[in-house]
Amino acid sequence: MTHALNLTLPLKQDAESQAKLKQLEAIFTDQVQPKIEEALKKSKLVHFARVVVIDNKYIQVITEYEGDHQEYTEFFRRELTPVFGAIFGLAEGAPSSSDSVAFWEYSKTNNRRSLGQDTTGALDFSGNPAGWLFSAYDHKDVRTIQAALDKAGA
Amino acid sequence: MPAPDPDPTKPDRRNVQGLVAYRYEQPRYAVLLFSIADAGLARGFLRSWLPRVPRGDQDPKSLTGPVLNFAFSWTGLSKLLAADPALDAASGRRELDWAFTDQTPDQAAVSSQLGFIENSAPANWWGKHVAPADIHLAVYMAFDDDDQATRSLAEIRTSAALSGLAECKLPEFGQGALSGYRPEGGFLHFGYRDGVTSPAIDWDDSKQSGTVDFREFLMGYPNDDYPVAPQNPGAWRDFARDGSFACLAWISQDVAAFNRFLDANAPLATRHAAPGFERDWVAAKLLGRWPDGSPLIRHPERPPDRPDFDDAFGYGDDKAGLRCPLSSHIRVVNLRDQELTFVNQRRFPGGPPRFVRRGFSYGPKLTGSVDDGIDRGVIGTFICARVNEQFYSVLRWIQKTDFAEGYFNLPYAGSMQDALFGNRKKPGSSARFPIPFESGEPARADLVDFITYKGVAVLFLPSFTALARLT
Ligand code: HEM
Numbered sequence: 001m002t003h004a005l006n007l008t009l010p011l012k013q014d015a016e017s018q019a020k021l022k023q024l025e026a027i028f029t030d031q032v033q034p035k036i037e038e039a040l041k042k043s044k045l046v047h048f049a050r051v052v053v054i055d056n057k058y059i060q061v062i063t064e065y066e067g068d069h070q071e072y073t074e075f076f077r078r079e080l081t082p083v084f085g086a087i088f089g090l091a092e093g094a095p096s097s098s099d100s101v102a103f104w105e106y107s108k109t110n111n112r113r114s115l116g117q118d119t120t121g122a123l124d125f126s127g128n129p130a131g132w133l134f135s136a137y138d139h140k141d142v143r144t145i146q147a148a149l150d151k152a153g154a
Numbered sequence: 155m156p157a158p159d160p161d162p163t164k165p166d167r168r169n170v171q172g173l174v175a176y177r178y179e180q181p182r183y184a185v186l187l188f189s190i191a192d193a194g195l196a197r198g199f200l201r202s203w204l205p206r207v208p209r210g211d212q213d214p215k216s217l218t219g220p221v222l223n224f225a226f227s228w229t230g231l232s233k234l235l236a237a238d239p240a241l242d243a244a245s246g247r248r249e250l251d252w253a254f255t256d257q258t259p260d261q262a263a264v265s266s267q268l269g270f271i272e273n274s275a276p277a278n279w280w281g282k283h284v285a286p287a288d289i290h291l292a293v294y295m296a297f298d299d300d301d302q303a304t305r306s307l308a309e310i311r312t313s314a315a316l317s318g319l320a321e322c323k324l325p326e327f328g329q330g331a332l333s334g335y336r337p338e339g340g341f342l343h344f345g346y347r348d349g350v351t352s353p354a355i356d357w358d359d360s361k362q363s364g365t366v367d368f369r370e371f372l373m374g375y376p377n378d379d380y381p382v383a384p385q386n387p388g389a390w391r392d393f394a395r396d397g398s399f400a401c402l403a404w405i406s407q408d409v410a411a412f413n414r415f416l417d418a419n420a421p422l423a424t425r426h427a428a429p430g431f432e433r434d435w436v437a438a439k440l441l442g443r444w445p446d447g448s449p450l451i452r453h454p455e456r457p458p459d460r461p462d463f464d465d466a467f468g469y470g471d472d473k474a475g476l477r478c479p480l481s482s483h484i485r486v487v488n489l490r491d492q493e494l495t496f497v498n499q500r501r502f503p504g505g506p507p508r509f510v511r512r513g514f515s516y517g518p519k520l521t522g523s524v525d526d527g528i529d530r531g532v533i534g535t536f537i538c539a540r541v542n543e544q545f546y547s548v549l550r551w552i553q554k555t556d557f558a559e560g561y562f563n564l565p566y567a568g569s570m571q572d573a574l575f576g577n578r579k580k581p582g583s584s585a586r587f588p589i590p591f592e593s594g595e596p597a598r599a600d601l602v603d604f605i606t607y608k609g610v611a612v613l614f615l616p617s618f619t620a621l622a623r624l625t
Contacts, residue, residue: 001582042496068267070257070542071550074381075497101383104252121581127263143562 001122002047002139003069003130006112007061009091011053018056021090025053032083039079044142045072051087059087064133066141069125070104077103162395164359165372167210169396169617173223173294173512174371174537175210177349180219180296182303183514184333185402185533187322188314190233190290197234199317200224201625203293203310209618219298220306224621225400225613228255230290234624240389241623249384249391253541254399259610260286268549269577274607280404281608284322291319292402292613294535303329327516332404332533334516340447342515343407343530344574344604345437347447351465351488353508364466366508373397373539379504382539396617398510401536401545404609410525412604417523422589422597428456436599439589440573442482451478468492473560479573479589481555486572487548492558507544510537531605541612553580565596578603 011021024032028051040046040063049063065072077084081097088094088106095102108125116132120139124130137145167175190196206222208214226234228250232243247255257263260276270276276286293310297303307329314321327333340349356365369380374395376382384391420432427435434457438444444457451467454477468491472478478485485492489506498506517530538544547557552575555561556568565588571580578585578601590596616624 044495045497068264068550070253070264070267070546072497072501074501074543078381079500098381099385100381101249101252101385105248123262123266125263127257127261127265143568 001120002064002066002133002135002141003122004114004133005061005063005065005107006114007107007110008112009059009087009094009110011057011059011090012092013057017090021053021056021059024086024090032086036080036083043072043075043079044146045075047142059090061087069108069123073104073107074100162375164375165357165368165396167357169619170210170372170398171223171615171617172208172210172212172214172217172221173400173535174398174510174615175355176214177352177512178217178221178296179214180217180221180298181336182219182297182300182333183335183533184295184297184303184307184329184331186293186295186307186310186314186331187284187289187324188291188293188319189288189322190230191318191320193234193236195317196291196319197625199314199319200621202313204621204625207618207621217296219296219302220310221296223294223400223615224624225292225294225402225615226624227289227291227611227613228258229287231614231624233290238623241393245388246390249386249388250394251383251399251541253546254612254614257542258286258612259401259546264546266580267553268546268610269553269575269580270607270610271577272579273603274577279607279609280322281324281326284324284609286609286611288320288322289611292400292611294400303333307331326529332516334514334533337515341445342532343409343517343519344412345445346441346443347445347461348513350443350447350463351484353510355510367504369539370504370508370544371398371510371537371539380539393616393620393623394614395619397620398537398539398615399541399545400613400615401538401541402609402611402613403534403536403607404531405534406529406531406606406608408525408604408606409520409530410523411602413521413523415599415602415604419599422599426455426591431456439479440482440587442478442484449478449484450482454478474563474590475560475566476590476592479587480561480566481570481573481587483572483574486551486555489558492560494558495556498557501543501547507538507547509544509548511535512537531608537615545612552576554583565590565598571601573601575605576601 040049045066047064052060084097088097095106097103111125114131118130118133122130203222206220208217208221235241265276323330340347342348353366355368357368369375369382373382374391376385384394416433416436419436423432423435434445438450442450446457446461448457448462449467451472470491513532513534515532536545551557552572555570562568569584571583573587585601587599587601588596
């Protein structure tokens with residue numbers, strides 16, 4: 001079952017934090033993106049991922065991924081500790097990304113629900129019905145899609 | 155005896171409750187569940203019974219019953235600590251494992267993932283007369299005989315009632331509480347011998363091969379490989395040090411359904427099992443061990459004349475599961491040398507999850523394939539330090555075998571289930587059990603539900619240092 005992460009963190013507004021945000025934006029393509037890409041590729045769990053900054057007020061980490069929310073939280077935290085460290089460093093009230101309990105709590109609290117209702121019975125981080133998530137592939141998982149593509153010689 | 159000073163680098167066995175360190179020899183068991191009304195009175199109750207709690211360095215042979223252990227839910231713990239300003243609930247919630255303080259097994263956030271659906275759904279737990287939130291304290295007891303069990307239960311119940319503890323009664327059991335016995339020869343209701351394997355805890359941090367890091371079972375010593383909560387230095391970490399989580403599960407076993415399954419599928423064993431062992435061969439394929447405990451990986455066609463308890467085996471030379479199917483119980487719940495998926499390798503740098511397992515059987519023996527309407531099963535306690543990474547992970551893997559690479563190769567699938575204990579109604583999982591052979595098509599059996607969860611609780615099993623603070 002595919003789940004959505006709409007992690008939406010309020011950015012600190014002081015000059016120093018905003019300068020750091022500019023730095024992150026500047027190095028993202030060359031230094032951050034490849035790290036995330038490598039980890040997610042190997043994970044065979046994540047369909048899509050991106051990081052979005054909204055008017056320097058919010059930063060979003062948005063992904064579509066497999067598995068129950070709780071199951072792989074430690075994978076993402078461990079594998080991307082420096083990336084989350086950099087992003088969390090810019091956000092209000094963010095914990096250290098090396099603290100597993102705080103990482104989970106912060107992700108849970110700041111995951112925004114999409115509108116509508118999921119049609120597959122998916123739940124959000126707290127066990128409530130998840131918001132709507134369209135899937136063109138009937139929520140097929142990454143491995144199934146990849147295997148089908150391999151078989152088709154794509 | 156005063157509680158020993160905590161050593162900040164490695165555990166002191168004397169500080170750990172006996173249940174973690176060794177298996178009791180007593181033949182009779184019970185777990186009493188209580189709600190705490192008055193923290194002061196409850197502390198008095200714990201104080202008066204504390205001398206019956208054995209320490210981890212004692213010799214289990216020397217223990218006489220009643221032997222007690224204390225475990226607490228988060229609600230129970232916070233009630234007892236309400237007047238302890240250093241251990242306030244808000245910071246406890248920030249520091250302790252969230253699967254203990256918040257997303258407990260009965261919560262919708264996790265219950266369906268773990269297979270607690272349909273008959274096993276939390277709405278049906280504890281005989282429907284105990285709300286999970288009312289369980290504050292569990293007293294795990296071992297007795298020398300039936301008489302002692304009856305006497306001690308009466309005594310402790312009187313003492314509890316005087317201390318404002320309301321018992322969460324379970325009239326389903328003759329003793330009115332989870333209770334049962336150490337089965338004869340270690341044979342559980344499905345006829346398998348249990349208690350063959352148990353992790354050798356590396357108490358001294360020696361890193362010797364064949365041992366398991368103590369951080370897998372005890373809180374208070376987090377490092378990079380074992381980021382066990384509470385990770386931050388402070389009062390909560392000190393309090394949790396040398397404590398564990400006891401994940402308590404009341405599991406009902408459908409022996410008649412199991413026996414019918416063996417009868418129906420015994421023909422699959424023709425030409426594969428030694429003559430006369432067809433039924434046991436099916437049972438062995440489901441578990442990964444013959445009923446006598448001998449591993450299938452070493453004895454593929456029949457069990458040896460004398461049971462083989464040597465646990466030093468892996469699955470490296472049986473990657474395709476020709477001898478021991480990949481979804482057999484012991485291959486799912488203890489991965490040994492199987493290659494984890496990349497995500498799980500990163501989650502478990504110290505090795506796949508392990509447990510200290512304790513438990514006892516309940517209900518009369520049933521032979522044959524007609525149900526007698528009497529409940530029977532096992533009360534299991536899975537001891538670990540990280541609930542989501544250990545107990546919940548393995549429960550998820552029992553429902554869906556997508557945790558290791560080999561499971562994605564045909565005739566297997568990441569959507570298979572533990573052949574014995576998957577909940578067959580779990581959406582997205584398959585009840586098909588493939589049994590591959592050296593040559594020819596694999597056999598396939600359609601699995602049914604063999605068990606029902608009737609109650610599961612995640613409880614904190616404190617150290618003696620922590621018990622001193624709770625009494
Ligand atoms: C009715 C329920 C269950 C029964 C009857 C049962 C029975 C058994 C038996 C007979 C063994 C083999 C004996 C041994 O290796 O010592 C075993 C091993 C084991 N079981 Fe279960 N089990 C049940 C549920 C579970 C659950 C829910 C879990 C995990 C959360 C679990 C975890 C384990 C582990 C870790 C082992 C040791 C495997 C090894 O080291 O090779 N079991 N179980």
